[in-house]
Structure formats: structure tokens, C-alpha cells
Amino acid sequence: MSKYLVGQRLGADTLWQGLRVALIALSLILSFGLGTPPAQAYDNPALLPDHPTNVIDLASVLTSVQEEKLSNQLDEFEAETGWKLRVLTQFDRTPGRAVKDFWGLDKKSFMLVADQRGGNLLNFSVGDDFYPLMPRTFWIELQTRFGNQFYIRENGEDRAILDTIDTLELCLRRGGCSVVPGLPREQWLLTLVSSVVGGLVFGFAGLSRKTQAFSWQWALIFSPLWAILFLAFGIGPVVTRTSEWLPLARNVGGFVLGGLLAVVATKLAPTNTDPDEA
Numbered sequence: 187m188s189k190y191l192v193g194q195r196l197g198a199d200t201l202w203q204g205l206r207v208a209l210i211a212l213s214l215i216l217s218f219g220l221g222t223p224p225a226q227a228y229d230n231p232a233l234l235p236d237h238p239t240n241v242i243d244l245a246s247v248l249t250s251v252q253e254e255k256l257s258n259q260l261d262e263f264e265a266e267t268g269w270k271l272r273v274l275t276q277f278d279r280t281p282g283r284a285v286k287d288f289w290g291l292d293k294k295s296f297m298l299v300a301d302q303r304g305g306n307l308l309n310f311s312v313g314d315d316f317y318p319l320m321p322r323t324f325w326i327e328l329q330t331r332f333g334n335q336f337y338i339r340e341n342g343e344d345r346a347i348l349d350t351i352d353t354l355e356l357c358l359r360r361g362g363c364s365v366v367p368g369l370p371r372e373q374w375l376l377t378l379v380s381s382v383v384g385g386l387v388f389g390f391a392g393l394s395r396k397t398q399a400f401s402w403q404w405a406l407i408f409s410p411l412w413a414i415l416f417l418a419f420g421i422g423p424v425v426t427r428t429s430e431w432l433p434l435a436r437n438v439g440g441f442v443l444g445g446l447l448a449v450v451a452t453k454l455a456p457t458n459t460d461p462d463e464a
Contacts, residue, residue: 308333319362384416385444
């Protein structure tokens with residue numbers, strides 16, 4: 187009889203524990219499922235304006251004057267060229283996929299999404315018809331050129347958006363771009379450094395021989411190195427991004443300066459003499 191009572195008590199305890207687990211699970215489901223509103227971050231058409239516009243500024247990045255001027259600019263550009271450019275700014279609210287239906291985005295459409303929460307301000311939705319005119323490397327450079335934190339700190343988020351649109355319109359009017367036009371100071375400094383280093387390699391390669399004043403043979407042997415530094419990384423980025431002659435002249439001067447520094451360093455270096463020859 188005692189065994190029967192013990193078994194009955196154990197069964198009751200097990201049933202009670204199961205009911206407690208079920209009640210806790212039900213309370214969690216009710217608290218998360220009914221206590222909070224459903225998330226609408228990925229498709230919230232309620233955030234869309236009730237009138238046609240080419241700019242939706244949910245993050246209030248642009249002033250009202252800038253927003254109206256940019257919307258009219260995009261209207262005129264679409265009527266002129268047929269390319270559809272749109273701008274969306276967002277922070278903690280986004281219409282998500284609903285914006286594609288609102289604007290009727292297609293293969294000839296480009297949407298700039300400015301979101302302050304990421305490491306880079308700019309994100310792009312690019313139609314397939316853009317890629318024959320601007321390769322994928324162009325879009326990466328465009329994003330890093332105007333969306334990085336240094337550019338935004340110096341020029342502001344509004345300027346980053348406007349400059350991106352202006353650059354894209356320029357390239358579309360040209361019939362395409364392989365690189366982003368314009369040469370920022372930071373990028374030019376890198377090309378200048380590369381030119382100077384290329385000159386140093388050229389100079390040391392040709393001056394390291396004792397048989398003649400300058401050994402063109404050794405300079406040609408090392409040409410893959412100094413030519414890549416000077417032509418590919420020093421001259422190429424300049425001539426493909428700007429028609430100004432001053433940055434090009436400075437880089438050529440940097441290459442010559444590097445060669446002269448190699449000559450001076452070679453002349454000033456101590457020479458090892460054989461004691462038997464002294």
C-alpha cells in the first residue's frame with residue numbers, strides 16, 4: 187500500500203512540474219507575441235509619403251530646400267536621359283521592400299540608401315542596365331569615396347548624398363565611367379608617394395653597378411617593380427580621374443626626386459676599400 191502511495195505522489199509531482207513548464211512557456215509566448223507590436227522594419231508602406239516624390243528623407247538629413255531641389259533635379263534628369271535615380275534616408279525606421287513598388291524600380295533604376303547606423307553611410311540598389319556602363323568596382327569606389335566617415339566629418343551627410351548623385355549623373359551623361367571622376371587629396375598623396383618610391387627603386391637599380399655611371403640594363407631588369415609603382419599606382423589613377431596637369435606634373439617630379447635621392451644616397455654611402463690595395 188505504501189508503494190502505491192509513493193508512486194501516486196511521484197506521478198502527481200511530475201504532472202505538476204509539467205504544468206508549471208507549460209504555464210511559463212505560455213506566459214513567454216503571450217508577453218512576446220501580444221505584449222509588443224509586430225516588427226514592420228522590412229515592409230512598412232505606412233512610412234511612404236502620400237504624394238509622388240523622388241526623395242524620401244526619413245532620417246532628416248536634407249533640408250526642405252535641398253530635398254525639393256534634389257527631387258526636381260532627378261525629375262529633369264530622368265526626362266532627359268531615361269535613367270531613374272532615387273534617394274532614401276533612414277535611421278530607425280524604414281519602409282523596406284515597399285519602397286520598390288512605390289518607385290517602380292526596374293533595370294534602369296538606381297536607389298541610394300543613406301543609413302547612419304553602418305560604418306559607411308551609403309548603400310546602393312543598382313539596376314542591371316547600369317553595369318555595362320559602370321563596372322562593380324566603380325560602385326565600390328563611389329561608396330568608399332563619399333560614404334566614409336572622414337568625408338562625412340568634413341563635408342556632412344547631406345553633401346555626401348548630393349555629391350554621389352552629381353557624380354553618377356556626370357558619368358551617365360558621359361556614357362559610363364570605369365572609375366569615379368575626381369582626385370581627392372588623400373588619393374593623390376598616395377599616388378605621389380608611390381611615384382617617389384618608384385623613382386628610388388629606379389635610381390638604386392641603375393646606380394648599384396661600379397662598371398658604369400648608370401646601368402640601364404639593371405634598371406630594365408627592375409622595371410616591373412618601379413614601373414608598377416610609378417605608372418600603375420602613380421600616374422594611372424591621376425590620368426583616369428582628372429584632366430588637370432598639376433597632379434600629373436607633381437607625380438613626375440616626385441619620380442625624378444626619388445631618382446635624385448638615390449643618386450645622393452649612393453654618393454654619400456661609405457665605400458669599402460681593400461687594405462691590400464691601400
